[in-house]
Amino acid sequence: RLHIGKIKTGCSEFDEMMGGGIESQSITEIYGEFGSGKTQVAHQLAVNVQLPEEYGGLDSSVIIIDTENTFRPDRIKQMVEGRANELGLELDADEILKNIHVARAYNSNHQILLVDSAMDLANELKDSGRPVRLLIVDSLTAHFRAEYIGRGTLADRQQKLNKHLHGLQRFANLNNAAVLVTNQVMSKPDVFFGDPTKPIGGHILGHTATFRLYIRKSKGDKRIVKLVDSPNLPEGEAVIAVTKDGVTD
Ligand code: ATP
Numbered sequence: 001r002l003h004i005g006k007i008k009t010g011c012s013e014f015d016e017m018m019g020g021g022i023e024s025q026s027i028t029e030i031y032g033e034f035g036s037g038k039t040q041v042a043h044q045l046a047v048n049v050q051l052p053e054e055y056g057g058l059d060s061s062v063i064i065i066d067t068e069n070t071f072r073p074d075r076i077k078q079m080v081e082g083r084a085n086e087l088g089l090e091l092d093a094d095e096i097l098k099n100i101h102v103a104r105a106y107n108s109n110h111q112i113l114l115v116d117s118a119m120d121l122a123n124e125l126k127d128s129g130r131p132v133r134l135l136i137v138d139s140l141t142a143h144f145r146a147e148y149i150g151r152g153t154l155a156d157r158q159q160k161l162n163k164h165l166h167g168l169q170r171f172a173n174l175n176n177a178a179v180l181v182t183n184q185v186m187s188k189p190d191v192f193f194g195d196p197t198k199p200i201g202g203h204i205l206g207h208t209a210t211f212r213l214y215i216r217k218s219k220g221d222k223r224i225v226k227l228v229d230s231p232n233l234p235e236g237e238a239v240i241a242v243t244k245d246g247v248t249d
């Protein structure tokens with residue numbers, strides 16, 4: 001069994017709560033409402049994982065499966081600058097962007113297929129000195145939510161999502177990679193699905209995602225991240241800030 005890698009988030013409270021950072025060989029789900037900061041955390045980890053281990057990274061490349069067209073290269077550049085200033089390092093934003101491989105997923109079937117493509121790319125990069133140690137799916141559930149509407153299709157949707165998650169877990173295991181998935185929850189009742197305050201995928205995700213994080217807005221640029229589920233860590237909460245520089249204390 002390979003040594004588990006940990007990716008620091010950029011916020012010490014958050015990292016402490018996670019026992020050092022987001023773990024490889026696991027799926028971490030971050031769920032929360034619209035605008036709560038899920039995509040921001042994803043962008044930040046895509047930067048941080050590329051740093052050397054002594055700076056909380058894994059000297060890694062990144063793959064992002066972008067299902068909502070929310071990947072922003074300019075935001076990555078801002079975060080690189082933020083990290084560079086904070087750590088007193090010289091970082092090349094263009095180089096960091098080159099190591100982020102973004103694939104747009106046009107529907108849920110395509111999204112599932114992209115995990116196979118991710119596996120191929122990870123195999124290619126395995127001995128490159130910059131292997132893929134982070135795979136992000138942002139959002140995991142948006143296509144599924146849009147395509148499977150109505151009670152009768154819920155079982156189908158769960159089955160598909162489950163298959164997808166198995167593919168992601170396999171990716172995590174074979175590449176000693178962290179998998180981060182985002183999942184939007186709604187604040188208001190949703191006419192199509194049962195409990196609107198629970199992330200979709202409910203039960204099945206609950207069993208598959210090893211770490212589950214609930215993120216919510218707080219005052220100003222602050223966000224509260226709650227560790228809801230973990231195989232080995234106590235529940236806890238961390239306050240993070242999302243600023244121009246990215247995710248910080
Ligand atoms: P959704 O469910 O709609 O995908 P999300 O949880 O992914 O939402 P994000 O896109 O991560 O939400 O968060 C958006 C918020 O992040 C903005 O409302 C703002 O508060 C903050 N943010 C984004 N970019 C910046 C920036 N450059 N500087 C400071 N804060 C920013």
Ligand code: MG
Nearest residue numbers: 038039070138
């Ligand atoms: Mg988002």
